Amino acid sequence: MFFQQTETNNYEIDMERVPQHIAIIMDGNGRWAKKRFLPRKAGHKAGAEALERIIEDCRDLGVKHLTVYAFSTENWKRSQEEVDAIMDLLRQYLKNYFKKFLKDDIRLNVIGDIHRLDQDIQDSILEIEDLSKDKTGLFVHIALNYGGRDELRRAITKIAAEVEQGNLKAEDITEEMISDHLDTANVPDPELVIRTSGEERISNFLLWQIAYSEFFFTDTLWPDFNRASLEEAIYYYQNRERRFGGR
Numbered sequence: 234m235f236f237q238q239t240e241t242n243n244y245e246i247d248m249e250r251v252p253q254h255i256a257i258i259m260d261g262n263g264r265w266a267k268k269r270f271l272p273r274k275a276g277h278k279a280g281a282e283a284l285e286r287i288i289e290d291c292r293d294l295g296v297k298h299l300t301v302y303a304f305s306t307e308n309w310k311r312s313q314e315e316v317d318a319i320m321d322l323l324r325q326y327l328k329n330y331f332k333k334f335l336k337d338d339i340r341l342n343v344i345g346d347i348h349r350l351d352q353d354i355q356d357s358i359l360e361i362e363d364l365s366k367d368k369t370g371l372f373v374h375i376a377l378n379y380g381g382r383d384e385l386r387r388a389i390t391k392i393a394a395e396v397e398q399g400n401l402k403a404e405d406i407t408e409e410m411i412s413d414h415l416d417t418a419n420v421p422d423p424e425l426v427i428r429t430s431g432e433e434r435i436s437n438f439l440l441w442q443i444a445y446s447e448f449f450f451t452d453t454l455w456p457d458f459n460r461a462s463l464e465e466a467i468y469y470y471q472n473r474e475r476r477f478g479g480r
């Protein structure tokens with residue numbers, strides 16, 4: 234076994250048992266800004282910068298899939314000003330920063346219903362997904378206008394259409410078929426789900442896929458989440474006993 238002793242804390246990670254798929258609910262941007270008497274959009278900007286760093290850290294640690302919750306189907310309820318600020322930040326990232334990932338062997342994919350996003354954002358998403366499609370280092374899945382219930386509804390609509398067309402019998406629907414019709418088709422379920430900012434709820438994230446995931450909740454606000462926090466989460470995961478319903 235190869236252990237990595239980190240400089241910043243005492244969490245020793247077994248590099249051979251790093252989770253293949255980590256999912257993160259990046260929460261607390263607004264509170265981070267409030268504490269500094271800054272507008273909420275400054276918190277979202279700091280959050281985007283934290284994500285840049287965590288993507289690199291996950292790649293370095295050998296994680297294969299990272300899924301991050303960036304904008305939920307419920308987040309449209311926020312003020313127009315905040316939604317616009319988040320969309321502008323996204324636009325900026327898609328146009329500039331994410332291209333940098335290409336040389337870092339990072340593949341990008343968006344989950345969620347992108348049709349509600351502005352056309353130029355949709356175009357950039359498709360472009361970057363296509364440009365990065367052969368990268369094999371780390372696969373980053375960004376959840377945008379994503380809701381677990383909406384994803385299941387869309388999957389069920391597709392399966393129902395196959396039944397309607399006579400290609401499938403209702404009683405032949407399997408769990409695998411449902412998984413294959415989700416936005417995360419072909420992606421293994423996350424072993425570890427992290428939520429920052431002290432909230433301990435799932436907020437409509439990956440409802441189907443987290444059936445047997447381990448959860449790590451931390452009070453750290455997302456913009457402050459760093460390599461040491463990530464290693465702490467992985468350490469915690471590695472020291473849990475996963476039973477999957479067995480004894």
Ligand code: IPE
Pocket residue numbers: 259260261262263264265303304305308319430
């Ligand atoms: C998470 O931070 C980012 C998004 C939901 C877009 P929040 O904006 O929810 O931050 P808090 O929870 O208000 O602190």
Ligand code: IPE
Pocket residue numbers: 258259260261302303304305308432434436
């Ligand atoms: C969940 O955070 C969504 C994202 C992190 C994108 P929220 O801040 O929207 O969730 P609630 O409102 O606390 O449940």
Ligand code: MG
Pocket residue numbers: 260261262
């Ligand atoms: Mg929040």
